[in-house]
Amino acid sequence: MNPENLLLEVDGPVALIRLHRPRQLNALNDALMDELAQALQQYDADPAIGCVVLTGSDKAFAAGADISAMATKDHMQAYGEDFITRNWERMRSVRKPVIAAVAGYALGGGCELAMMCDFIIAADDARFGQPEIRIGIIPGAGGTQRLPRAVGKSKAMDMVLTARMMDAAEAERAGLVSRVVPAASLLQEAMEVARTICSFPRQTVMMAKECVHRAFETPLADGLMFERRLFHSLFGTHDQREGMAAFLEKRQPHFENR
Ligand code: DAK
Secondary structure: OOOOOEEEEEEOOEEEEEEOOHHHOOOEOHHHHHHHHHHHHHHHHOOOOOEEEEEOOOOEEEOOEOHHHHOOOOHHHHHHOOOOHHHHHHHHOOOOOEEEEEOOEEEOHHHHHHHHOOEEEEEOOOEEEOHHHHHOOOOOOOHHHHHHHHHOHHHHHHHHHHOOOEEHHHHHHHOOOOEEEOHHHHHHHHHHHHHHHHOOOHHHHHHHHHHHHHOOOOOHHHHHHHHHHHHHHHHHOHHHHHHHHHHHOOOOOOOOOO
């Protein structure tokens, strides 16, 4: 694949995807979203890859959906072409962990894209917001649903209704991001976190991700049962035996992803 709006790199088991529309602060258009969905699917299917890091530039993760591509759309056009929805849905089906490494602006669709990743590592200069109200629309890719789940109703309402931005420190306090790191070391830290994840058994990592996602989709009893069944299933793996034996023998485990 030879994308025009992404920069792709593979470093051992970690795939790094950089959004790359520098003149538009990585504003998300159809072409970029098509390429992103394709890259994610490709890495998801590649047995050599264990984790994906998604990032933008120093100035912007993404400043939202491309306003120039939306400005003249009418209702039937947006509905008829399923305006960018198809790609956002594909993003949700990625089974390997995807970490968002956010520096600068993550606004509108950019904030929604970061929230669709499994967790967010923020540079200390990151700024998050859902400013769609300023241009006469509301968040259209999950912002009204994922933001309240992440930061609670009050902060989500505040952001969605006033368009105010949240800085990295507030985002960490509110639970939107998992950690804040100096801007200069954002990528290094995110890649290190990804490598740590890749050091664990692949299928166990995927099951852990699946279980945490269930927490948002099911009643507690069903989620607990889902977790219990996957937990039991891991006792059929080589890597469970190896991990526990290595601990007891005081040595490093040698996982084989089986
Ligand atoms: N779209 C298009 N171009 C953008 C852009 C955007 N969202 N954001 C920035 N740019 C462009 C600017 O127009 C400018 O282009 P030139 O004038 O140089 O040609 C260039 O990027 C640099 O921007 P600025 O000159 O404005 O830079 P500043 O540092 O002064 O300001 C800023 C940075 C991020 C605060 C500002 O650019 C800004 O407020 N941008 C707009 C932010 C915004 O409103 N974002 C939300 C857009 S609505 C959906 C999924 C998603 C969505 C909808 C539906 N479905 C699944 C159905 C999402 C909607 C949105 O995101």
